[in-house]
Every structure is written in C-alpha cells, then in structure tokens.
Amino acid sequence: MLDVELDVLAIGAHPDDVELAAGGTLSLLCDQGYAVGALDLTRGELGSRGTVELRREEARAAAKAMGLAHREQLGLPDGNILPSKENRIRLIQVLRRLRPRIVMTHPERCRHPDHEHTAQLVIQACFYSGLRMIDTRQDPWRPQHVVHFEEVLPFSPTLIVDVTSMWAQRIQALEAYASQFYNPAYKSDEPETFVSNRGFFEWIEARAKVHGHAIGVAFGEAFQLCGPLSTGDLMQTLQAEKAFR
Ligand SMILES: [Zn+2]
Numbered sequence: 001m002l003d004v005e006l007d008v009l010a011i012g013a014h015p016d017d018v019e020l021a022a023g024g025t026l027s028l029l030c031d032q033g034y035a036v037g038a039l040d041l042t043r044g045e046l047g048s049r050g051t052v053e054l055r056r057e058e059a060r061a062a063a064k065a066m067g068l069a070h071r072e073q074l075g076l077p078d079g080n081i082l083p084s085k086e087n088r089i090r091l092i093q094v095l096r097r098l099r100p101r102i103v104m105t106h107p108e109r110c111r112h113p114d115h116e117h118t119a120q121l122v123i124q125a126c127f128y129s130g131l132r133m134i135d136t137r138q139d140p141w142r143p144q145h146v147v148h149f150e151e152v153l154p155f156s157p158t159l160i161v162d163v164t165s166m167w168a169q170r171i172q173a174l175e176a177y178a179s180q181f182y183n184p185a186y187k188s189d190e191p192e193t194f195v196s197n198r199g200f201f202e203w204i205e206a207r208a209k210v211h212g213h214a215i216g217v218a219f220g221e222a223f224q225l226c227g228p229l230s231t232g233d234l235m236q237t238l239q240a241e242k243a244f245r
Helices: 017-031 052-066 085-098 113-128 164-175 198-215
Strands: 008-012 036-042 070-076 102-105 145-149 159-162 220-226
Touching: 008 017, 008 085, 008 113, 017 036, 017 052, 017 102, 017 145, 017 159, 017 164, 017 220, 036 052, 036 085, 036 113, 052 070, 052 164, 070 085, 085 113, 102 113, 113 145, 159 198, 164 198, 198 220
Parallel strands: 008 036, 008 102, 036 070, 102 145
Antiparallel strands: 145 220, 159 220
16 A cells, blocks of 8 residues: 655546546646556446456556656545535545645536536535544644646536646546546447547547637646635746746
C-alpha cells in the first residue's frame, strides 16, 4: 500500500472517469514532475460493457499512459456511493495516507447519480479529514483545494488548462479503455452505451477545442475551483507572461 505524499489526487466514481474528464491535465501534471494519483471509488461492476478484471487492467494501462505515480480502487459498491459516515471514514483514511495538496473530482451536478454522490462524499471527506478528533490513527490532513472537472453537463469554468502538448497522451489513455470507449479493435456483442460510440469521442475533442479556443490554444480542459484562490502574487497567479489577445 503506497504511503507517500501526492501533489494531486483525482477521485472518480468508476475506473475511467478521471481520465475521461481530465486526462490531459493529469498527463500534463505528471509531465511537469508532480506526483499524481487516481482513486477509483468503485470497481465499475455495474458497467454494461467489459468485466471488473478487464476494467482494472484498462485502468492500469491508462495510468501508465498518463504517467500516474499511483492508482487504487476503494471498492465501494457501484451504484451505491452514499456520502455515509462509513464511506467518509474510508475516504479519510486514503486522504490521510496519500496527503494530496489538490483533490480533483466530479462536478456537483452530473448526469450520472454516482458521480454526484462522489462529489458530495469527496467534499465532505476532504473537510472532515482535517479534524483531528476524527480518529483513524493517522495525522489529520486537509487538501488545500478541491477542484471539479467538467463532465457532460457544461459549467462556467473558473480555469482552463492548456493541454495541447498532452493531447496524444490523453487520447492514448482513453484508448486503453477498449471495452468502454470507441475502439474498433474491441470485438463484442455487448450493447452500445452513451460513451462507447464514435460520436462521443468526437465530442470529447470538439469540447476541448472550444475550451482551447477560449484561451487561445488548440485544446483545453475546464475546471471549477471549490472555494477562492489565495495569492500573494497576483501577476504570477494570473500568468503575467501571457500575450494580449
Ligand atoms: Zn463514472
């Protein structure tokens, strides 16, 4: 069991969620030398395509494509990710062990109920993890920021990350999920899903182009901060070197 400090921990309901929403940003952070990990709350056992074992292998390959330092599954029941006390404690134990400075997770409004429940659970666990009277025989730890990535329902981003240099890696991470996303090499008679058709893949690219256009680059990924940014250096924070446009 890994017991090191991560810079960033991306928490998703199912294997494939974090790379689907933020694969370019996670790849970029790894490329920049940060220690980045992923936590999948479930094994995705309710998925219409693939098996738990196959999805675990796919998640491993995707983690390698992005350059993640760590990935693990918490094993909560798929379809029943309640923000309960028991689940909060299990997540707090992971947060206190991995000690991420930034946590990324689903937005508060999502198409998939598991994703909304994950957002609630993560926000609560990140707060309670900082309370020393919640005893897990670990030191308390509260991440500095919780950041929401964007999903199918669009939101107004508070920041957009330029992921142009990581686009090939981002696609490679998604292609690792042959059972989940469009991949002509995956032969099966399983039903097509919302995300397994070619059009969904094209939409991923189109949306990244829209966000990229907003900041003057080819591809971007959108995020919302949960809480204000603090800075003692406004110019550094707002990228003083960025050209006028
Ligand atoms: Zn999911």
